[in-house]
Amino acid sequence: MSLVTAAAMLSGIVLAPLLSGIINRTKALFAGRRGAPFLQPYHDLARLLRKHGVFSGTTTWIFRIAPVSVLACVLAAMVLAAPAGINRTWGFEGDLILFAYLLGLARFLTVSAALDTGSSFEGMGASREVLYSALAEPALLMGLAVLARVSGAMSLAGIYDGLGSTEWTSAGTAIPLVLVSFLIVLLAENSRIPFDDPNTHLELTMVHEVMVLDVSGPDFAAIGYGASLKLWLFGSLAVRLALTPSGLTGWAMLLAFIGGMMVLAVLVGIVESVTARLSLLRAPLLLAGAGALSVLAFVLASRFLG
Amino acid sequence: MSLILLSLLIFFAGGAAMSLLPGRSRVIPHLGPLTAAAAAIPGFVAAIVILGGGSPASVSLPWSIPSGSLSLAMDRLSALFAAPVLFVTALAAIYGWGYMRGHGGGGRSTARFWAFYNLLGGSMLLVVTAANALLFLVGWEVMALSSFFLVMHEHGEGSVRRAGWIYLVASHAGAACLLLLFSLLGKEGGTLEFAGMALPGGSGAADFAFLLALVGFGSKAGFVPLHVWLPEAHPAAPSNVSAVMSGVMIKTGIYGILRFLPCLGAPPEWWGWTLLAVGIASGIVGVLSALAQHDLKRLLAYHSVENIGIIAAGLGLGLLGISRDIPMMAFLGFAGGLLHMVNHAVFKSLLFMSAGAVARETATREIDNLGGLLRRMPRTGACFFTGSAAICGLPPMNGFVSELLIYLAALAGLTSGGSSLSPATAGLITAGGLALIGGLALACFTKAFGIVFLGEPRSRGAAAAGEVTAFMWVPASILAVTCLVLGLAGPLLLDVLRPVVADVCSALGYALPGAAPFLDGGGVLGPVSIAFAALIAGGLVLLGARRLLMRRRSGGPVPTWDCGFEEPAASMQYTASSFADPIVRLFGGLLRTRRTFSAPAGLFPQKASFSSETPDIYHEKLYRPAFRGLERFFSRFRVIQHGRVNLYILYIVAALVALLAWKLA
Numbered sequence: 001m002s003l004v005t006a007a008a009m010l011s012g013i014v015l016a017p018l019l020s021g022i023i024n025r026t027k028a029l030f031a032g033r034r035g036a037p038f039l040q041p042y043h044d045l046a047r048l049l050r051k052h053g054v055f056s057g058t059t060t061w062i063f064r065i066a067p068v069s070v071l072a073c074v075l076a077a078m079v080l081a082a083p084a085g086i087n088r089t090w091g092f093e094g095d096l097i098l099f100a101y102l103l104g105l106a107r108f109l110t111v112s113a114a115l116d117t118g119s120s121f122e123g124m125g126a127s128r129e130v131l132y133s134a135l136a137e138p139a140l141l142m143g144l145a146v147l148a149r150v151s152g153a154m155s156l157a158g159i160y161d162g163l164g165s166t167e168w169t170s171a172g173t174a175i176p177l178v179l180v181s182f183l184i185v186l187l188a189e190n191s192r193i194p195f196d197d198p199n200t201h202l203e204l205t206m207v208h209e210v211m212v213l214d215v216s217g218p219d220f221a222a223i224g225y226g227a228s229l230k231l232w233l234f235g236s237l238a239v240r241l242a243l244t245p246s247g248l249t250g251w252a253m254l255l256a257f258i259g260g261m262m263v264l265a266v267l268v269g270i271v272e273s274v275t276a277r278l279s280l281l282r283a284p285l286l287l288a289g290a291g292a293l294s295v296l297a298f299v300l301a302s303r304f305l306g
Numbered sequence: 307m308s309l310i311l312l313s314l315l316i317f318f319a320g321g322a323a324m325s326l327l328p329g330r331s332r333v334i335p336h337l338g339p340l341t342a343a344a345a346a347i348p349g350f351v352a353a354i355v356i357l358g359g360g361s362p363a364s365v366s367l368p369w370s371i372p373s374g375s376l377s378l379a380m381d382r383l384s385a386l387f388a389a390p391v392l393f394v395t396a397l398a399a400i401y402g403w404g405y406m407r408g409h410g411g412g413g414r415s416t417a418r419f420w421a422f423y424n425l426l427g428g429s430m431l432l433v434v435t436a437a438n439a440l441l442f443l444v445g446w447e448v449m450a451l452s453s454f455f456l457v458m459h460e461h462g463e464g465s466v467r468r469a470g471w472i473y474l475v476a477s478h479a480g481a482a483c484l485l486l487l488f489s490l491l492g493k494e495g496g497t498l499e500f501a502g503m504a505l506p507g508g509s510g511a512a513d514f515a516f517l518l519a520l521v522g523f524g525s526k527a528g529f530v531p532l533h534v535w536l537p538e539a540h541p542a543a544p545s546n547v548s549a550v551m552s553g554v555m556i557k558t559g560i561y562g563i564l565r566f567l568p569c570l571g572a573p574p575e576w577w578g579w580t581l582l583a584v585g586i587a588s589g590i591v592g593v594l595s596a597l598a599q600h601d602l603k604r605l606l607a608y609h610s611v612e613n614i615g616i617i618a619a620g621l622g623l624g625l626l627g628i629s630r631d632i633p634m635m636a637f638l639g640f641a642g643g644l645l646h647m648v649n650h651a652v653f654k655s656l657l658f659m660s661a662g663a664v665a666r667e668t669a670t671r672e673i674d675n676l677g678g679l680l681r682r683m684p685r686t687g688a689c690f691f692t693g694s695a696a697i698c699g700l701p702p703m704n705g706f707v708s709e710l711l712i713y714l715a716a717l718a719g720l721t722s723g724g725s726s727l728s729p730a731t732a733g734l735i736t737a738g739g740l741a742l743i744g745g746l747a748l749a750c751f752t753k754a755f756g757i758v759f760l761g762e763p764r765s766r767g768a769a770a771a772g773e774v775t776a777f778m779w780v781p782a783s784i785l786a787v788t789c790l791v792l793g794l795a796g797p798l799l800l801d802v803l804r805p806v807v808a809d810v811c812s813a814l815g816y817a818l819p820g821a822a823p824f825l826d827g828g829g830v831l832g833p834v835s836i837a838f839a840a841l842i843a844g845g846l847v848l849l850g851a852r853r854l855l856m857r858r859r860s861g862g863p864v865p866t867w868d869c870g871f872e873e874p875a876a877s878m879q880y881t882a883s884s885f886a887d888p889i890v891r892l893f894g895g896l897l898r899t900r901r902t903f904s905a906p907a908g909l910f911p912q913k914a915s916f917s918s919e920t921p922d923i924y925h926e927k928l929y930r931p932a933f934r935g936l937e938r939f940f941s942r943f944r945v946i947q948h949g950r951v952n953l954y955i956l957y958i959v960a961a962l963v964a965l966l967a968w969k970l971a
Binding site for chain 2 (some may be wrong): 075117142
């Protein structure tokens with residue numbers, strides 16, 4: 001493993017919480033407030049790690065193992081995906097499927113832990129989470145399938161390596177469409193506006209936050225850190241794809257990528273500031289739309305690449 | 307081969323002994339499961355030896371039936387199906403040892419049960435090893451009838467009788483197609499030995515025979531819309547029988563398709579497309595219908611439809627790979643489908659065993675009446691949890707490995723280049739379809755596991771439940787461990803599958819390349835196994851770190867946070883119906899759920915009720931009207947069926963005379 005590969009993984013592991021700091025700062029700017037420091041998420045994690053845990057008498061071992069197991073899944077996905085696009089030979093054929101299913105396992109554990117509390121609010125959040133992800137998954141995998149077709153590769157690293165400025169222009173608008181689809185999936189999978197409002201204070205309307213109402217202390221730190229890693233992962237899918245025409249690799253790519261992630265965080269902050277949350281019934285339609293975009297991208301790619 | 311004959315002998319002799327022993331005999335409840343488990347061992351050993359590289363075995367015994375022969379053969383394909391069949395039959399027999407205590411009358415009824423159970427085991431082995439069409443049909447029919455009687459075990463209940471009849475009709479409609487298929491094949495080839503049966507490829511007759519095989523075998527396997535018997539029969543049957551039927555018996559349908567497709571010449575492209583479309587449709591319809599169910603075993607039955615769909619999609623991709631000459635797609639499609647067949651046998655029987663344990667302890671299968679069982683039945687709960695993760699295709703379980711192979715086949719189609727869009731489109735449909743199926747399966751199994759095993763009990767039965775006996779949880783635990791082991795052993799499995807798939811391909815007239823990166827088990831799945839091991843190790847390290855960190859840092863138990871509500875009650879929990887409702891509504895057009903709702907009224911509302919039911923739409927809209935029409939038609943023939951035996955004998959004599967005259971003329 002080369003140094004830059006390790007740096008790619010570490011940058012994700014270290015910088016992931018910074019994204020929510022940037023998002024919140026952006027939102028504060030739009031709201032005319034000064035906002036919390038960029039490093040606030042790190043302070044929050046450190047504080048949670050020092051606390052005691054409180055456990056409901058209803059819960060079982062599922063509730064206790066879930067938070068750190070979720071973190072293990074997301075970290076594994078990070079190891080798998082972070083060096084792709086920076087190290088050409090990283091990964092293996094089909095690693096994109098493992099990537100998606102590792103996040104699936106994380107979701108399975110989160111949802112099970114939510115149902116373990118027996119709370120109807122957490123059940124509600126869990127129910128919405130599985131609905132959104134059942135629709136986001138096809139959009140994500142069909143998007144990746146289109147990229148596999150355009151690049152002729154079956155691994156994440158191969159896909160980024162096989163896409164260059166020529167593919168961007170020759171495949172019609174297929175790649176930008178996939179990029180939009182990925183951004184929609186990112187917002188849905190990470191419980192951002194317009195799918196979920198991370199700042200709401202009404203349990204009835206939340207999705208992700210309500211699932212973890214009963215988690216506390218270090219377990220809650222694991223959940224929070226896992227969530228920021230997940231945001232980093234989905235962000236990296238989109239940012240890497242957007243950077244493919246640059247043709248950069250290695251350290252230059254890593255720096256450009258980290259810069260891109262910061263821009264993405266600002267973008268998410270702007271989306272959260274200027275749009276309202278969709279009604280729960282409308283959100284699935286947006287996700288179905290993301291899937292439709294992927295299919296459209298496939299049609300375009302097939303038409304232009306022949 | 308002698309091992310397989312020994313296996314068959316013990317099965318059938320055991321079945322005969324059960325029915326001959328006096329019904330009150332005390333030994334039957336013990337002898338029954340023991341013979342079934344003992345019978346499975348030699349055959350299982352033989353199958354493993356052949357899969358491990360041993361030479362295929364065959365034997366031919368004299369039989370005095372025209373164009374029938376008692377020829378049995380176990381090649382690699384047979385061995386691949388025989389191994390899970392015997393493994394699950396044996397474990398479910400041990401499970402049944404505990405499960406059948408105090409179930410269904412005892413005495414004669416228990417003797418009958420074990421007689422038919424042994425017959426079912428033997429006939430499944432016969433089906434996958436027969437080398438003659440007539441023998442195959444005999445095995446097929448014994449399998450259908452013995453499983454019918456097993457489904458009807460608790461025939462005191464009207465719903466069980468109804469389910470049994472639906473199953474009987476479905477199996478015989480399928481068998482009728484097979485009779486026609488075999489007569490077509492036998493007429494052209496001049497023999498009913500498998501080796502000689504053939505139709506000229508590319509002919510209309512071959513296409514017709516393909517459709518016959520699809521319907522005949524598909525009705526056993528449970529392809530949509532031929533699946534209607536599964537959600538009826540599996541819940542009605544005792545749980546050890548459900549485990550065998552859903553885990554392995556329905557796979558004989560897949561076996562039949564793979565065994566007889568090569569008789570029909572080189573596969574045209576539309577066969578692969580048909581199998582793929584049927585597979586994806588079965589997957590989506592199966593998982594959506596499962597989501598809408600309240601009955602735990604009915605939910606699992608619909609998941610069999612889903613998984614049979616995934617298997618069919620894999621085989622469809624394999625066929626497309628052959629027609630389009632994409633070796634990677636052909637190999638990985640077949641390998642993925644076949645591996646998923648094995649995996650599904652393991653995790654589905656595991657899930658049915660756990661569900662049976664729940665049903666036995668709580669006396670209900672209604673998910674909305676359960677809850678909190680993980681505390682009361684920790685071993686069963688852990689088994690169900692493992693099975694749920696496996697059936698959702700989550701790492702590091704076996705379900706992921708087979709689904710990954712099918713995804714890879716799809717990616718091979720997508721990246722195949724070439725001027726044709728067909729393989730790429732098939733790849734996109736598979737990727738999107740499998741992702742949707744996977745997402746919905748996750749919703750369904752978090753619902754099943756979460757509502758049944760987590761939270762607080764929703765009924766007195768659930769609150770009073772306790773762990774089942776070791777007879778029941780040990781077989782389930784063995785299957786749970788098998789799920790994990792098969793998940794980690796991906797490279798080895800792919801190496802075992804390679805010759806099987808090569809056999810299937812060469813029987814279909816297609817030669818896989820001698821060496822290619824995708825043929826190397828370690829190359830394709832090695833990184834996955836490493837990733838699984840790393841995931842497990844990382845998870846354990848983090849759990850250890852948490853344990854250290856949380857020492858003396860967790861407070862005493864508190865009530866669940868319910869947003870300031872004073873006394874949270876069990877009835878306030880989210881139910882299975884409410885959990886699944888958003889998805890069920892979103893796909894309402896495919897499900898047609900019936901909801902009855904009486905809203906609370908007035909200032910001091912007294913009563914309110916809500917209930918929902920999702921009957922099988924194909925059963926309601928397709929088969930019921932069709933069978934009603936048939937009934938009306940056939941009732942016209944009632945005039946000749948009047949109960950006078952002397953006239954019936956006259957019919958027989960008249961028919962014989964007519965046949966004789968026809969023969970002489």
